Amino acid sequence: MLSDSTLSVTYSLLSSLMFAFTFVFVKAGTKNTSSTAALWLTLSINTLTLGLWALWKIDVHEFRLLDWWPFILAGIFAPLLGRFFQFLGMARLGANITTPLTLTHPLVSIGFALIFMGEKATTLGLTGAFLVLTGSIIVGLQSSSVSSSAASTKKINIFILYPLAASFSYGTSIALRKAGLAADTDPVIAAAITTVTSWVIASLFAFPNTNILKSYNLEDLKILIAAGILSSFGPIFLMLALKTGSLVIVAPLAATTPLFTLLISYLLIRTDEIFNRWIVFGTIISFIGICLSTTYGTTH
Numbered sequence: 319m320l321s322d323s324t325l326s327v328t329y330s331l332l333s334s335l336m337f338a339f340t341f342v343f344v345k346a347g348t349k350n351t352s353s354t355a356a357l358w359l360t361l362s363i364n365t366l367t368l369g370l371w372a373l374w375k376i377d378v379h380e381f382r383l384l385d386w387w388p389f390i391l392a393g394i395f396a397p398l399l400g401r402f403f404q405f406l407g408m409a410r411l412g413a414n415i416t417t418p419l420t421l422t423h424p425l426v427s428i429g430f431a432l433i434f435m436g437e438k439a440t441t442l443g444l445t446g447a448f449l450v451l452t453g454s455i456i457v458g459l460q461s462s463s464v465s466s467s468a469a470s471t472k473k474i475n476i477f478i479l480y481p482l483a484a485s486f487s488y489g490t491s492i493a494l495r496k497a498g499l500a501a502d503t504d505p506v507i508a509a510a511i512t513t514v515t516s517w518v519i520a521s522l523f524a525f526p527n528t529n530i531l532k533s534y535n536l537e538d539l540k541i542l543i544a545a546g547i548l549s550s551f552g553p554i555f556l557m558l559a560l561k562t563g564s565l566v567i568v569a570p571l572a573a574t575t576p577l578f579t580l581l582i583s584y585l586l587i588r589t590d591e592i593f594n595r596w597i598v599f600g601t602i603i604s605f606i607g608i609c610l611s612t613t614y615g616t617t618h
Contacts, residue, residue, distance in 0.1 A: 326563025426489020449607025
């Protein structure tokens, strides 16, 4: 039987893979569809998938919504705010620039873990977290090479705020989920609650805009549906990872998403993405940091 440590690593990598496919598909599916429409559609698919799964597992007689407040609050930060800023960034900067910057969220989560949750980290573990951030910044700086007749360098720099806002949202959400999983909590139900919370709030903004439901290009729609299905499994794997492992370990390991995104983007949409030695170098630096954080992240 696999140890909790091995299970945590496995679940974290599976979560990263699901989110990498999601981000690449969203990038491909927003050429003629707005980021807001993509956000609402993928969240709707997440809500349907996870909601039905949770209803099958839940005990309605003992269920009290207020007992799940960490996941309700987590759902506001992510996927709602995190994915919203993520999609905006990808639409303007590309997946290979936006994703690594967004994936600096382990630093936010680690900060919560060390300050508020009583977890301990080693010097090598914190060095690994710093390398994750360094590698992401190296990749993010390549945004200056984005060519667009409609965007100046100043505007491109402003666009970097989108993935940074997504990073804070994801990092805060992961910390809240870990706190909520301290009790004997079902990961599927927890994932469903965070997703439904995001969907309800997103719908309040989507439905008054009647054009959003008419704004989907047919080809984009197919791709975004696939993205929604894949992104339904990402939160479950993440919850399982958090339930079986330390936040200081899981948070940096979840940042392997840019490695998967780089590979998938190269295979599927390489003509739409920026690829150069600095992006590859930054991604490798991030990976080294992830390995350090995973191996030496906590004290025993």
